[in-house]
Amino acid sequence: MCRSSRRSAPRGAASCPTRGSTHTANDKRSRAVVRLHVVPLPSLQLKSFGTEGSDRNVSGTRWAPGTPVLASADADIVLSSSNNIHFHVHSQLLRHASGWFKTLLSLPGPSTPQTEPDVIRMDEPTLTLEALLCIASGMEVPALRPIDFYEDVLLAAEKYEMPGPISIVRIALSSNLLDAPPLRVYAIATRRGWNDEATAASARTLEMDLFDPELEAELTRIDASFLMKLLQLHHSRRQLLQKALDSTEVYKSTRIYKDSAKESLYVCPVCGVTAIRTDWLRLRYDLPSRPVIPSVSTLYRDPTMKEMSKATCSDCRKNVYDIISIVEQIVEILECLPKCVSLS
Numbered sequence: 001m002c003r004s005s006r007r008s009a010p011r012g013a014a015s016c017p018t019r020g021s022t023h024t025a026n027d028k029r030s031r032a033v034v035r036l037h038v039v040p041l042p043s044l045q046l047k048s049f050g051t052e053g054s055d056r057n058v059s060g061t062r063w064a065p066g067t068p069v070l071a072s073a074d075a076d077i078v079l080s081s082s083n084n085i086h087f088h089v090h091s092q093l094l095r096h097a098s099g100w101f102k103t104l105l106s107l108p109g110p111s112t113p114q115t116e117p118d119v120i121r122m123d124e125p126t127l128t129l130e131a132l133l134c135i136a137s138g139m140e141v142p143a144l145r146p147i148d149f150y151e152d153v154l155l156a157a158e159k160y161e162m163p164g165p166i167s168i169v170r171i172a173l174s175s176n177l178l179d180a181p182p183l184r185v186y187a188i189a190t191r192r193g194w195n196d197e198a199t200a201a202s203a204r205t206l207e208m209d210l211f212d213p214e215l216e217a218e219l220t221r222i223d224a225s226f227l228m229k230l231l232q233l234h235h236s237r238r239q240l241l242q243k244a245l246d247s248t249e250v251y252k253s254t255r256i257y258k259d260s261a262k263e264s265l266y267v268c269p270v271c272g273v274t275a276i277r278t279d280w281l282r283l284r285y286d287l288p289s290r291p292v293i294p295s296v297s298t299l300y301r302d303p304t305m306k307e308m309s310k311a312t313c314s315d316c317r318k319n320v321y322d323i324i325s326i327v328e329q330i331v332e333i334l335e336c337l338p339k340c341v342s343l344s
């Protein structure tokens with residue numbers, strides 16, 4: 001407990017804020033503010049949120065340590081960010097929105113009357129704290145980008161036991177406004193049991209090569225059991241695709257013999273000329289083993305398919321493959337493949 005005048009540490013906090021000065025509990029009750037009154041200074045633009053790392057520079061304003069950025073004339077609490085930017089807020093807001101602060105502020109303070117608001121030193125940087133307070137106070141929800149900033153705000157809301165902001169931040173995760181990396185969204189959502197968001201995020205990984213070394217850092221954020229589900233999804237898609245491409249129906253549309261004794265044999269339906277064509281055989285094995293299985297949209301642009309569409313009979317020049325029929329068959333197969341993990 002860093003607040004020496006209080007009795008015990010609040011629960012659930014990863015780290016404890018400290019206070020520069022304190023008031024008695026009676027003093028606080030007499031100054032209780034019913035209506036929230038958090039006023040941003042003119043220089044503060046909500047669109048500037050999410051520039052984590054440039055924490056001291058918002059809307060071109062370089063904040064000096066101790067500068068009040070959210071101010072209310074009758075605020076009774078000052079929250080100081082990790083880089084010493086002050087937010088003047090009402091304790092009533094914090095009690096209402098945060099279980100952590102409700103516990104902290106219910107503890108008795110010193111008996112000596114105070115003339116200045118309490119200062120509570122926080123671990124969070126300015127933008128994170130600012131976003132959290134804006135959400136908690138019903139102000140415009142900031143753009144929670146990039147995903148690191150989003151996660152910082154979410155972790156802070158969880159740390160301070162703020163169910164309202166957590167629910168709003170959760171909605172932002174599935175919003176189209178948050179163009180977040182799907183693996184990170186999957187990691188965030190699975191860790192919290194947010195199954196709908198996790199399922200949707202898994203569907204957005206289908207065009208990713210999960211064995212790409214550049215994704216290693218993101219993959220390590222995912223809990224092992226849920227990472228396994230994701231890998232199983234990608235693996236099962238490959239297996240099902242491989243099996244479906246070997247079906248008699250698909251072979252019919254290729255005009256290539258499936259019989260192992262005559263594999264790759266092509267008989268021209270017009271002139272009867274025979275030839276050995278390995279194009280389809282190569283494609284059949286290649287499609288499921290590619291780092292990324294083609295989607296319906298990319299299949300039409302597939303270079304191998306384009307090459308096959310140009311193959312003609314050496315005698316009558318009829319197209320060897322009914323490429324439209326082949327594409328339709330593969331599209332049908334792709335649409336039947338599982339598209340997301342099952343977490344229910």
Ligand SMILES: [Zn+2]
Pocket residue numbers: 268269270271272273313314315316317318
């Ligand atoms: Zn022919």
